Amino acid sequence: RFRDVRVYPTVDSTNGEAKRLAAQDRTWEGLVLSEEQTAGKGRRGRAWLSGQGEGIYMSFLLRPAILPQKAAMLTLVAGLAAARAIDSLGIGVGIKWPNDLVADGKKLCGILTEMTAEPDYVDLVVVGIGINCNQKAFPPDLGEKATSLALLGGADVDRNALAARVVEEFEPLYMEFQERGDLGFLLEEYNVRCVNNGARVQVLGEQTPLLGRGAGVDKDGSLLVDTDDGKRIAVQAGEVSVRGL
Ligand code: BTN
Structure with a gap:
């Protein structure tokens, strides 16, 4: 079918x-x-x-x-x-x-x-x-x-x-x-293929926009971001939008 x-x-x-x-x-x-x-x-x-x-x-x-x-x-x-x-x-x-x-x-x-x-x-x-x-x-x-x-x-x-x-x-x-x-x-x-990896990203949709660098997508489809304040976070598709800088 x-x-x-x-x-x-x-x-x-x-x-x-x-x-x-x-x-x-x-x-x-x-x-x-x-x-x-x-x-x-x-x-x-x-x-x-x-x-x-x-x-x-x-x-x-x-x-x-x-x-x-x-x-x-x-x-x-x-x-x-x-x-x-x-x-x-x-x-x-x-x-x-x-x-x-x-x-x-x-x-x-x-x-x-x-x-x-x-x-x-x-x-x-x-x-x-x-x-x-x-x-x-x-x-x-x-x-x-x-x-x-x-x-x-x-x-x-x-x-x-x-x-x-x-x-x-x-x-x-x-x-x-x-x-x-x-x-x-x-x-x-x-x-x-992911252009965000290694590139500057701004994560919108959190309370305050986060700045960092794309660090790969994981098996759940989340984008890992190394934030400028030294953390690695996983952002989920649908919850945030990512803008290249
Ligand atoms: C986006 O905003 O990037 C998503 C665009 C999706 C467009 C496709 S065209 C075929 C299908 N039918 C729609 O009405 N939208 C999707």
Whole structure:
């Protein structure tokens, strides 16, 4: 059933559509793709630019056999899968913890993970992936912050082939994650790609912003930070936001 793939010409949000399909059939798992989104969602209530044919808009609807507190780790799994897929085009990308893919210091891909769960089991997890592919320009407010594969590589990319590659990379990582129950098996690769490691970071969302240096991601998906006052802390995805300095 995981192989069930639904492709739409247009949809409000592939995350939203995936959740509707899951509500109609409580056992459904699959993948939703759309050529455009009329109400693409980013994290923190932001909109995600989703023009026709410009990006990849895809959402996995998963029913993983994991505890709810582990669901956030799936965003890191998906980020690594997307990074590998983009690498296959010869375009190098870094991961800004927990799950933005960046190149040239600009954002290329974002991931929005949503979950419904009971205290002791997960009902469903939606992992939505947006990859900027063939945009030649961005609105002024995003211009400095966003980039696309076409801007980076100088040519349009085949979105179908790239989306298929993301699926190919994601499936085995997802299976292994479910078996092992943590991210230990992919950490080495993740940490090489993680642009926060060794870099100055500001941790927001604590009472006072913390300053320090990224010191690697651990098997639970937390970012370790060596703070300027000499402590090593682990910050959890979803609880804080990290800004490069
Ligand atoms: C972010 O803010 O970085 C997350 C962006 C996530 C965008 C993707 S596009 C496919 C899926 N559907 C949505 O509405 N959002 C995600």
